Amino acid sequence: MKAFRPAHPRAVAVAAVALLAAGCSGHFQPTQTPHVLLTSGVYQGQAWSVYAWQQGGQLCMEVNGPGDPAASGVPDAGACGFDEKNPSSGYYSSGPGPGDSDVNYGPLPSRATRIRVATNEILPTKPFPSGKQLPAGRYWIQITPKDWPLPANGREISPKPLDAAGHQVPYQDF
Numbered sequence: 137m138k139a140f141r142p143a144h145p146r147a148v149a150v151a152a153v154a155l156l157a158a159g160c161s162g163h164f165q166p167t168q169t170p171h172v173l174l175t176s177g178v179y180q181g182q183a184w185s186v187y188a189w190q191q192g193g194q195l196c197m198e199v200n201g202p203g204d205p206a207a208s209g210v211p212d213a214g215a216c217g218f219d220e221k222n223p224s225s226g227y228y229s230s231g232p233g234p235g236d237s238d239v240n241y242g243p244l245p246s247r248a249t250r251i252r253v254a255t256n257e258i259l260p261t262k263p264f265p266s267g268k269q270l271p272a273g274r275y276w277i278q279i280t281p282k283d284w285p286l287p288a289n290g291r292e293i294s295p296k297p298l299d300a301a302g303h304q305v306p307y308q309d310f
Contacts (some may be wrong), residue, residue, distance in 0.1 A: 168192070169269040175262065179279050180235030184212070186277055188243075188270055191216055195271055195310040197229070199239045213239050219309035227307045228295055233279045240295070241277040243310040248297035251276045255290030258298065271310055 168191035176185040188197045198214030213231025220227075228242025244251065244261055252258045261274040276295075285292045297305040 168196070172265060172268045172270060174264070174275060175277065179233065179237055182234035184234040184239075184279070186241065186275070188264065188275070190269055190271075194219075195243055197241060197243065197275070199231070199233065199241060199277065201234065213241070215242075217310075218243050221309070228276075236282055237279050238282065238284070239277065239279050242275065242295075243271070244274045244276060244297045245305055245308045246273050247299045248274055248305040249300045250298045250302075252293065252296045252298060253278055254285045254292050257285070257289045261297075273308075273310065 169189050171187040171189045174186040174188055174197075176183065178184070183201060184199060185201070186197065186199050188195065190196070194217040196214065196216035197218075198212075200212050200214075212233060213229060215229035218227055218229075228240060230238060230240045233239030240253065243264070246263070248261055250258050250260055259276055259278055261276045263274050264270040264272070266272075297307065299305050
């Protein structure tokens with residue numbers, strides 16, 4: 137599994153450009169399903185949205201500014217192929233978020249109703265919508281200030297999916 141927070145933010149930007157060049161961009165291609173809006177919000181006065189779709193048999197997700205990603209084609213953070221076979225994608229992704237933030241996100245098995253991201257911070261997860269050509273499962277998103285974790289969050293850890301009883305759930309490929 138890859139490191140939770142990239143050591144070099146420029147490496148994230150290079151990876152995002154590589155994903156775009158590899159065809160995991162916001163532009164619709166014949167081998168992909170339509171983008172599905174999963175959730176959206178506002179952080180530091182800037183709107184953000186999370187989209188998911190299938191492309192080439194892989195799940196893709198991206199976090200970007202407002203509007204249709206097929207129109208903009210420029211994700212803030214995006215990844216395809218959340219699996220162990222592709223070391224550049226791994227089980228979750230990180231990148232620049234809205235405003236002066238970082239964003240961490242990814243798909244999870246259906247049993248993972250929560251995810252621990254720090255010793256004192258557990259986030260809820262949400263199910264992928266059914267009937268939208270997305271795999272069965274759930275997803276999570278975390279938008280953090282650049283100085284995260286704060287003392288109240290505890291120590292940063294590699295994300296750990298949890299079931300409703302608090303037991304760790306193993307990742308699965310998407």
